[in-house]
Amino acid sequence: MSVYQKNEVEEVETSRTLSLVVDNQPGTLARVIGLFSGRGYNIESLTVTEIDKLRSLSRISLVTRGTSMTIEQIKSQLLRIVPVHIVRDLTLEGPFIKSELALVKLVVKGANRVEALRIAETFRARTLDVTLTSFVFELTGKPSKLDAFIDLMRSLGDTEISRTGVSAISRGHKTETKLLDQI
Amino acid sequence: MLVTNDFLIESINKMKVDYISGAEAVIKALVENHVEVIFGYPGGAVLPLYDALFENKKIKHILVRHEQAAVHAAEGYARSTGKVGCVLVTSGPGATNAITGLTDALMDSIPIICLSGQVPTHLIGTDAFQEADTTGISRPCTKHNYLVKDPNKLCEIIHKSFEIASSGRPGPVLIDLPKDIQLSNVKYENKKNKINNINKNISSYVDQNLINKVARLLLEAERPIIYGGGGVVNSGPEASKLLTELVNILDCPVTLTLMGLGCVPNSNKRFLGMLGMHGTYEANLAMHNCDVMLNVGARFDDRVTGRLNAFAPNSKKVHIDVDKSSINKVVHVDYGIVGDCKNILSALVQEVKKLHNQKSMKTKTKWWSQINEWKDKDSLGFKQIGQNIKPQQAIKSLYEKTKSFDTYITTEVGQHQMWAAQYFGFSKPNHWMTSGGLGTMGYGLPSSVGVQIAHPKSLVIDISGEASFLMNMQELSTIVQYKLPVKIFILNNEWMGMVRQWQELNHGSRYSESYTSSLPDFVKLAESFGISGLRVDNVNNLDTTIDDMINIKGPVIADIRVEKEENCFPMIPSGAAHNEMILSSHDNHKDTSSEGLALV
Ligand SMILES: Cc1ncc(C[n+]2csc(CCOP(=O)(O)OP(=O)(O)O)c2C)c(N)n1
Ligand SMILES: [Mg+2]
Numbered sequence: 001m002s003v004y005q006k007n008e009v010e011e012v013e014t015s016r017t018l019s020l021v022v023d024n025q026p027g028t029l030a031r032v033i034g035l036f037s038g039r040g041y042n043i044e045s046l047t048v049t050e051i052d053k054l055r056s057l058s059r060i061s062l063v064t065r066g067t068s069m070t071i072e073q074i075k076s077q078l079l080r081i082v083p084v085h086i087v088r089d090l091t092l093e094g095p096f097i098k099s100e101l102a103l104v105k106l107v108v109k110g111a112n113r114v115e116a117l118r119i120a121e122t123f124r125a126r127t128l129d130v131t132l133t134s135f136v137f138e139l140t141g142k143p144s145k146l147d148a149f150i151d152l153m154r155s156l157g158d159t160e161i162s163r164t165g166v167s168a169i170s171r172g173h174k175t176e177t178k179l180l181d182q183i
Numbered sequence: 184m185l186v187t188n189d190f191l192i193e194s195i196n197k198m199k200v201d202y203i204s205g206a207e208a209v210i211k212a213l214v215e216n217h218v219e220v221i222f223g224y225p226g227g228a229v230l231p232l233y234d235a236l237f238e239n240k241k242i243k244h245i246l247v248r249h250e251q252a253a254v255h256a257a258e259g260y261a262r263s264t265g266k267v268g269c270v271l272v273t274s275g276p277g278a279t280n281a282i283t284g285l286t287d288a289l290m291d292s293i294p295i296i297c298l299s300g301q302v303p304t305h306l307i308g309t310d311a312f313q314e315a316d317t318t319g320i321s322r323p324c325t326k327h328n329y330l331v332k333d334p335n336k337l338c339e340i341i342h343k344s345f346e347i348a349s350s351g352r353p354g355p356v357l358i359d360l361p362k363d364i365q366l367s368n369v370k371y372e373n374k375k376n377k378i379n380n381i382n383k384n385i386s387s388y389v390d391q392n393l394i395n396k397v398a399r400l401l402l403e404a405e406r407p408i409i410y411g412g413g414g415v416v417n418s419g420p421e422a423s424k425l426l427t428e429l430v431n432i433l434d435c436p437v438t439l440t441l442m443g444l445g446c447v448p449n450s451n452k453r454f455l456g457m458l459g460m461h462g463t464y465e466a467n468l469a470m471h472n473c474d475v476m477l478n479v480g481a482r483f484d485d486r487v488t489g490r491l492n493a494f495a496p497n498s499k500k501v502h503i504d505v506d507k508s509s510i511n512k513v514v515h516v517d518y519g520i521v522g523d524c525k526n527i528l529s530a531l532v533q534e535v536k537k538l539h540n541q542k543s544m545k546t547k548t549k550w551w552s553q554i555n556e557w558k559d560k561d562s563l564g565f566k567q568i569g570q571n572i573k574p575q576q577a578i579k580s581l582y583e584k585t586k587s588f589d590t591y592i593t594t595e596v597g598q599h600q601m602w603a604a605q606y607f608g609f610s611k612p613n614h615w616m617t618s619g620g621l622g623t624m625g626y627g628l629p630s631s632v633g634v635q636i637a638h639p640k641s642l643v644i645d646i647s648g649e650a651s652f653l654m655n656m657q658e659l660s661t662i663v664q665y666k667l668p669v670k671i672f673i674l675n676n677e678w679m680g681m682v683r684q685w686q687e688l689n690h691g692s693r694y695s696e697s698y699t700s701s702l703p704d705f706v707k708l709a710e711s712f713g714i715s716g717l718r719v720d721n722v723n724n725l726d727t728t729i730d731d732m733i734n735i736k737g738p739v740i741a742d743i744r745v746e747k748e749e750n751c752f753p754m755i756p757s758g759a760a761h762n763e764m765i766l767s768s769h770d771n772h773k774d775t776s777s778e779g780l781a782l783v
Contacts, residue, residue: 027322027328073512076510079384
């Protein structure tokens with residue numbers, strides 16, 4: 001971005017969820033991340049995994065923040081990257097689902113153990129591991145739900161957190177099949 | 184028995200035909216992609232490739248003296264021909280030396296293929312001798328890059344790389360070739376007809392509706408300006424012709440960026456000269472006061488716009504660019520048209536012609552008389568008094584003496600570069616090679632090598648500064664080896680003049696480390712390479728020196744001793760707007776703003 005002032009009023013920054021289909025090649029992720037660090041854009045969350053073995057394609061779900069002008073820049077900069085095939089702005093397209101998985105280890109003794117289990121139940125978290133002094137819970141859902149759960153767990157004892165980052169998909173019957181066939 | 188034997192021999196021959204070494208496949212693929220020249224420097228990791236080149240008669244290898252120079256030479260070759268420039272370097276230091284060149288090509292959108300050697304695949308990651316993470320290092324400075332790990336993909340990758348480098352917004356592509364891949368057996372594959380999905384930002388579809396709106400806007404404008412850039416050059420000579428046609432039909436003033444010089448002939452009376460930091464007064468004020476601006480293939484670079492919040496404040500802006508990400512990047516425009524300049528211009532010219540017949544165009548008499556008033560300021564005027572050579576005069580004389588030839592100009596970076604842009608006239612595209620985006624000192628000399636290789640009969644001149652010349656002067660050796668009659672025209676002011684100028688204007692004349700001391704005797708330097716050296720320090724001998732330089736058959740270093748402390752004007756000081764230009768040192772100008780001081 002230029003160091004000069006902008007000539008229009010800076011509008012508010014909003015959070016946007018982008019969904020990318022990219023070649024599953026070494027270097028693709030580095031180019032995507034390099035674009036964000038090199039041009040000073042934010043990454044709030046990023047997940048990537050192969051979604052099509054045959055064609056060797058991966059999905060990158062990416063949450064970023066910026067003014068609409070910055071977001072447009074990000075999208076067209078992303079499309080310049082040769083192994084990036086599809087860039088979708090889920091926030092702009094319409095309703096979509098954002099989901100994330102968290103693993104939460106809680107070290108806890110005495111009465112708080114019951115409390116922890118009760119909260120876990122309320123959140124529909126699964127208990128994956130139990131010892132006399134600890135639990136490991138697994139929880140999926142909206143990032144805000146995960147945040148709330150983790151906050152509560154923290155107040156009960158020492159915690160260790162592992163989160164996957166957001167995975168996202170649009171609601172409704174529309175798919176990318178046609179777009180993918182053009183690759 | 185005999186039959187079987189024959190069969191055996193035949194099948195062995197067939198195997199020979201079908202399978203070639205990776206290195207041979209690379210060279211074959213280059214030939215298939217019309218490569219005639221490759222600029223390179225050998226080393227351990229590319230010996231199989233050099234072996235394959237040794238056998239090859241179709242590609243001429245030019246041995247440079249530094250890998251950075253190989254890329255700049257390829258850039259000069261590419262820009263003066265419109266073809267892809269090709270580079271071959273070894274692993275490790277060979278590849279890292281090429282990085283500045285690749286970055287330069289990326290910034291100025293020059294199509295380059297750079298082949299680099301790499302340690303064998305099984306040694307990658309072990310810190311082997313001359314191993315560098317070349318794809319990692321070059322990722323941010325290439326349009327795309329590959330590390331070839333599978334010999335079966337080798338041919339496909341090379342073919343695709345040419346497509347990537349030359350299509351859409353052109354740029355450099357690096358292919359890292361481990362030595363074992365070069366030695367492996369591969370089955371050669373020809374280029375497929377169509378390679379998909381490279382430039383997803385661009386469509387060949389032209390939005391006729393949008394073209395119509397823009398054509399109307401231009402016809403109804405009272406104070407229009409067209410501003411063209413390097414994208415017009417990249418789009419091919421046809422685009423330049425169309426741009427000139429559009430300018431003429433609309434009777435519209437036109438200005439060009441540093442990269443775009445030559446798109447509209449300097450003789451065209453509607454051409455206002457270059458715009459931007461060292462652009463003409465009339466070009467910048469026309470930009471500032473226009474009501475409609477059409478940007479064709481330029482990118483609102485900060486050298487051009489000056490302070491953004493004061494950039495052409497009362498105008499509707501239209502931007503044609505092949506790269507969608509250039510539109511609305513720094514300047515918000517009213518209409519963005521994504522596409523190749525030639526296609527869009529052709530549609531626009533047609534539409535303007537059509538509408539022009541139906542309705543009368545707004546008269547521009549008032550606008551032109553305003554522009555002529557600005558022209559009367561004569562912002563490029565200078566006074567050649569005394570015997571000392573004014574650098575402006577040196578360029579002006581050079582232009583006068585060479586304009587009847589098919590002359591190609593390359594430059595280094597600094598004041599001399601700006602004076603060349605201001606005082607040399609360009610009548611055609613692809614005849615002006617300068618490092619714009621990156622501003623790389625040391626670009627001009629190697630670039631002139633590439634240009635002269637591509638145009639052996641033409642007059643190729645590197646307009647140089649003494650400091651920049653020192654950055655890649657090893658290429659004199661290349662020039663001599665290939666008998667390239669390049670003329671090196673050094674505006675020798677003994678200073679890193681542009682740095683000195685900024686120190687004078689912004690840092691209280693504290694000339695910290697900007698004096699080029701211990702310069703060589705350029706005439707003796709030339710002679711030590713067996714070429715001619717000339718020197719002139721009196722303006723009365725300037726013309727004859729230039730004549731001599733042109734008339735000498737081989738390469739020449741001309742040491743033009745110019746006024747040492749001349750500044751380059753006009754100038755938009757950093758952080759200032761187009762209408763806050765200063766025309767000379769005597770101009771009362773405000774101190775550079777604190778934001779301006781932070782700018783480069
Ligand atoms: C590789 C590189 N290093 C540093 C600079 C910064 N720089 C810009 S112009 C300049 C001085 C150039 O001096 P010279 O070649 O003598 O040209 P002059 O300005 O005197 O005409 C310098 C150091 C640069 N552009 N490129
Ligand atoms: Mg100098």
